[in-house]
Amino acid sequence: MVGIILASHGGFAEGIYQSGEMIFGKQENVASVVLMPNEGPDDVRAKMEAAIASFDSQDEILFLVDLWGGTPFNQANNLIEAHLDKWAIVAGMNLPMVIEAYASRFSMDSAHDIAAHIIKTAKEGVKARPESLEPKEEKAVQKEEKQQGALPPGTVVGDGKIKYVLARIDSRLLHGQVATAWTKTTLPNRIIVVSDNVAHDKLRKNLIMQAAPPGVKANVVPIDKMIEVAKDPRFGNTKALLLFETPQDALRAIKGGVDLKEVNVGSMAHSVGKVAINTVLSMDEDDVKTFEEMEKMGIQFDVRKVPNDSKGKLDPLLKKAKEELANK
Structure with missing residues (x-):
């Protein structure tokens, strides 16, 4: 090395x-x-x-x-x-x-x-906001990209199926660890935040789209839209990194037809009714039930913050969550 x-x-x-x-x-x-x-x-x-x-x-x-x-x-x-x-x-x-x-x-x-x-x-990595401060040649390239037309419905690109390089549950969604470490190791060409809440929050949506790393496009879509996109053959050349804010959002997408085999569990913020399982994961009873339902569907889980961490198992964490919730 x-x-x-x-x-x-x-x-x-x-x-x-x-x-x-x-x-x-x-x-x-x-x-x-x-x-x-x-x-x-x-x-x-x-x-x-x-x-x-x-x-x-x-x-x-x-x-x-x-x-x-x-x-x-x-x-x-x-x-x-x-x-x-x-x-x-x-x-x-x-x-x-x-x-x-x-x-x-x-x-x-x-x-x-x-x-x-x-x-x-x-x-x-050197960028400026507002965009008017960017060099003129950079703005010209961005304008040209925006003007490119969409493919007609029914067009089949590649094998017509999205490649999911990573699906991650992370209440922080697109942040430094995702934009750099996970993006560099999984090599997506598109980061998709799948969330009804964020899709309808203009400020959060814009901030996420601006946080995309160089060379990777970022989109924020409602869950139903992601289910629709997953079945659209025009996205056959897409290598997608999916980000879910909650396990409930991930389960709904999977049930709708988003073909995920493994889900990375990164962070789940603490809030009222949840118990802290470790420094980055907090769960309530609904979270536990949601994970267990995904397990029954055959979904595998990879619990870790960054790629260099060792892969952790979810079951011991679910057991701890149940014990903590029972003792509340």
Whole structure:
């Protein structure tokens, strides 16, 4: 696995390291190196050398640094001089770049390949609102996409069936862990929030659509619309990541014909009448019954926040929920 060093002036590298871990999960063979005000170039180099020595392999190393020409860059540049065939540096570090680098290690074994790949994502991660602040060429592309006509009803695209790369129950819906970690590991071309509540809430709907990661479209649809879309052969080339706010919404979609085999359980917010099962999951009696009904239908469950977490089982959590609810 390619080793990654995040390097910066001050605590920036440590902060982005923590943010990356919060969103994408704990990473092996990754280290942060910072240059503090009372330190010099030799201190940074020594930290980098220690970080490299701690990795499982020193064959492929990628440095992500804050500034081109700064001390962290210069020391990394000195170190790669003897390894130019395999080591690489990318400057202008930002969080989209770091997340993309983490995700790329699943499919790329070369520091050079990852370095070349993540530059586009780092640039696409720089956006502005209102949209009038975006460069004119970017707005032109968006306008052209909006003007493309829809396919006539009955048109069969591909095999005529949507590919569901992930179906997730998450009361937060589209947030950082989904937009980065899950999107990078499941590779959808469309994120669909399936919720009657959100579909009729203009503000929430707009915020979700704006939160879509670069290169992936986001839609918010009512449950009945999702059932209709699932049967429409025009969506045969769609690789969809579905997000449900509640297990009840997921069950209704499945009963309506949305062909899901497995559901990822990410987070369920606490509210009146619910009991906390762990730090991210709270349930009431209706939630328990809903999950049990899906189990009887043959639905499998994968309980975890981010892809790097170990897959958890739902049954022990349902048992705990029943016990807690009985003791209320």
